[in-house]
Amino acid sequence: MASLSADAIVCAVRAHGEHGAIVRALTQDAGLVAGYVRGGRSTRMRPILMSGNLVALxxxxxxxxxxxxxxxxxxxxxxxxxxxxLPSAAIDWVTSVTAAILPESQPYPALYSALSAVLDAIGAASSARQWAAALARYELLLLAELGFGLDLDECVATGSASNLAFVSPKSGSAVSVGAAAGYEDRLFRLPAFLRGADTPPSMGDVLDGLVITGHFLDRDLLDGRNRDLLSVRERLIDRLGRAVA
Known part of the structure; x- marks a missing residue:
């Protein structure tokens, strides 16, 4: 990609030299791209190069x-x-993780649309529960788009699609109530909204969903190595938990 002109979501900005900045941004057709902005740390450019902003790049x-x-x-x-x-912590996390784990110049149009929707929800939602559910779905989509999707359609033990209530932390597959008997404390609780249920989730449901996606993001995509990035997510989850209390 020698040249590009596209709308892009700013995901990360890093100082470069005395006055410049390297920006990493997500586009619909070219995926994650990077470029050097001369004067990117200037008073004029700083409000433009902020994580979550939509720019003409x-x-x-x-x-x-x-x-x-x-x-x-x-x-x-x-x-x-x-x-x-709370919104600031959410934007910080969702843009940072996108910049950290996506390979450059590979298109992920579904992720671009979903990230746009999450950012719009953060701006428009009347409560954190609404955009936090969108955030959990975005994390689920990140896993799927990068080859680590969870199987939440049927029970890993029985093959049944009925009474799915848990997720195995090892396989990432759903487990039914009957198959989970006696092992509930070793499994994650599966909230219905992660399977596409129309009923609005409670904040408890959302936090359960974020436990699931956080476990697999850490294990499969971040590999436990990027502690600074994970600490951003931990602060967000802590704030969401306190918002419920």
């Missing part, structure tokens, strides 16, 4: 191997949300 590079030069114009600002602790 232009990338230009002489070769495929060269880091592209980038320019960005603001389309949608999420800056007001970053002033609120």
């Amino acid at each position: 232009e990338l230009r590079a002489r070769t495929e191997e060269q880091l592209a030069g980038a320019t960005a114009e603001l389309l949608t600002s999420r800056a007001p949300l970053l002033a609120e602790p």
Whole structure:
């Protein structure tokens, strides 16, 4: 990709040199891309290059191997949300994990649409429960898109699609009530919303869902190595838990 012009969601910004910044952003057709923004740390550019913002991104590079030069114009600002602790923590996590685990220049249109929906939900939802459920579904989709999808359609032990109530932390598969008898304390509780149920989940359901997705993100995609990134998620979950209490 020597050049690109696309709407993009800013996912990570890192200082480079005295005044510049390297931005990593998710596009619909080109996936995660990176570019150097001259003056990216300036007073004018800092409000544009904020995680979660939607920008019109232009990338230009002489070769495929060269880091592209980038320019960005603001389309949608999420800056007001970053002033609120809980939405700010959610945006920090969802954009950071996207930047950390997606390979560059591989299209993931479903993830682009889902990330846009999560950010919109954070801005529009009247309660954290609504956007936190969207966040859990996004994490579930991340796992699936990167080849670590969970099998929540039928019981791993019986093959039945009825009475699915748990998830195995080893296989990532659903377990029915009957098959789980005597082993409940070794399994994750499976909230119905992760299987696409229309009933709005309680905050307890959402937190149960985030326990599941967090376990498999850590094990299969982050491999327990990126503690700084995981600490961002832990702070978010702690804040969500306190919001319920």
